Each structure stands twice: as structure tokens, then as C-alpha cells.
Amino acid sequence: MSYTKENFEEWIMLIPFKMEYFTDIFAGENNLKPDYSIESLDEPEKCIL
Numbered sequence: 001m002s003y004t005k006e007n008f009e010e011w012i013m014l015i016p017f018k019m020e021y022f023t024d025i026f027a028g029e030n031n032l033k034p035d036y037s038i039e040s041l042d043e044p045e046k047c048i049l
Contacts, residue, residue, distance in 0.1 A: 022044070027034050030047050034040050 023034050026032070026044070026047075030044070032040075032043050032047075034044070
């Protein structure tokens with residue numbers, strides 16, 4: 001699949017929604033406490049993998 005400029009622009013526009021989802025919904029459902037440190041990325045990585 002090739003990506004277009006429109007795909008990229010859509011992705012950029014959705015970043016705030018995706019960040020809100022990650023820090024609120026996903027983190028809450030998985031008892032995560034994201035603090036934007038490098039170490040705080042270990043737990044979500046485990047959930048995703």
C-alpha cells in the first residue's frame with residue numbers, strides 16, 4: 001500500500017485525538033500512568049505486543 005499526501009495530512013490532523021485516546025481511554029483500561037518519560041513507554045509496549 002502506498003501512502004499519499006492526503007493520508008499523511010489526515011494522520012497529522014488525528015494526532016490530538018489519538019493522544020487523548022492513549023492518555024485517557026487506553027491508559028485507564030490498562031491501569032497505565034503515562035508521564036511522557038521513556039520509561040513509561042514500557043508498559044504500553046507490552047500491551048500492544
